[in-house]
Amino acid sequence: MTTKINRHLTWQRMCACMATCAMAIVVACPIAGFASVQTASADDTANTVSTIIVRDGMLSRYTQLGGAQGILRQPLENEHPTANGGAEQRFQGGTLFWNPSLRGSYLVRDGMLSRYTQLGGPAGRLGLPCADELAVPGGASQVFQGGTLFWNPSLRGAYLVRDGMLSKYAAARYEQGPYGLPVSDEYAWNGGARQDFQYGSMFWNVSDWWKYSSQGPYPNLAGVSNLNVAVSIASQRVYIRDGERVLYTMITSTGINDWTPRGTYRINGRGPSFYNRNEAMGARNWVRFIGNFLFHSVPIDSSGNYIVSEAWKLGQPASHGCIRLTVADSQWFYNAIPDGTLVSIW
Known part of the structure; x- marks a missing residue:
């Protein structure tokens, strides 16, 4: 005689079957978190379960992160090997990667995991993670063998900084320096490379980078009701603003020995170029803010050629x-x- 049995199998009830030992946790979880089945005999196998093992270094980290009650929640698969001699194991809350050279398991999750996967994961240019995600001012970062990913929440994206560009970014104190967080990956630019950041761009092997815009396309000022210019001597940046809102950021060079006057001024006059015989240099596109103090291009010589050694001091x-x-x-x-236009210099 056939007996109909309705079984409502919850995740918690099926996952309650957990055996632990010194080396592994075996988690028995239903393939479906909820099932309603009919059985005809005692050997009914409709309640299929999948056995997932968390062990060794993965187990240590999983336990450290709170196990099934922590950020990772339940495992989704068994550990398996990856490129570069590593291993990975997926969980509901992210993926753990084992880095054999550091003898540690590191968690990659959310937006970082999406970008890491897009870049090829352990087999891609990033290789294996070397640290967990770290909160930084305004965003987050995570270090990998092949570079560092930076999460920019305003753009909801993770951007890769690597190789020579990463060295320059590190020398500028990463996101805490004058550049802020990246807003793009590195891309080819005039025979070299360029990467854009919140407050400027970095260039690699581009000898004439000082000819170009600091931050890509310029803003349309039509409709800007409170246009003003702010100059930060400490950051060596010029900010084009609408009230307090920054519309565009330019890299600059102000005066040595604190010779640029601080205070509040107004733009008053401009001209296409000038040349100062006493200083043996001039500039193009000058705009006055007080007396003989000007905004202008990088310096030119008496023949009108840009002085590259001075331009590189930006x-x-x-x-x-x-x-x-x-x-x-x-x-x-x-x-x-x-x-x-109001100019504030501090």
Whole structure:
């Protein structure tokens, strides 16, 4: 005689079958968290379960993170090997990766995991993780063998900084320095490479980077009701703003020995170029903010050629008090910032 039995199998009831030992946890979990089946005999196998083992280094880390009650919750598969001699195991809350060279398991999850997977995971350019995700000012970072991913919450994206660009970023104090968080990956640029950040761009093997815009396309100022310019001597940055809201950031060089005057001024006058015989240099696209103190391009010599050695000083104090900009930035500033615009320098 056939007996009909309705079984409502919850995840908690089926996962209650857990055996532990010194080396592994065996978790018996239903393939489906909820099932309603009919059985005809005692050997009914409708309640199929999947046995998942968490062991060794993965087990230590899983336990450290709270096990099934922690951030990882339940395992989804058994551990399996990866490229670079590692291993991985997926859980509901992320993936643990075993790095044999560091003898540790590291958690990659959420947006970082999506980008890591997109870049090929352990077999891709990043290799294996070397640390867990770390909260940093304004975002998060995670170190891998082949570079570092930075999570930018305002763009809801993770961006890779690596190799020479990472060395330059590190020297600039990462996201705590004047560049802020990355807003793009590295990309080819004029025979070299470029990477854009919140407050400027970095260049690698681009000899004439100082000719170009600091941050890509310039803002449309139509409709800006409270246009003003702010200059941070400490950060060596010029900010084009609408009130307190930053519209665009430019790399700059202010005066050596703190020669750039601090205070509040107004734009008053401009010209296509000048040359100072006493200093043996001039500049293009000058815009005055007080007296002989100007915004202008990187310096030119008496023949009108840009002085490359001076141009490369952008990002550090280098002038006699004026505010130097890249060639493209100075041209846009000259054309777009009208007389009477408020300038604040601190």
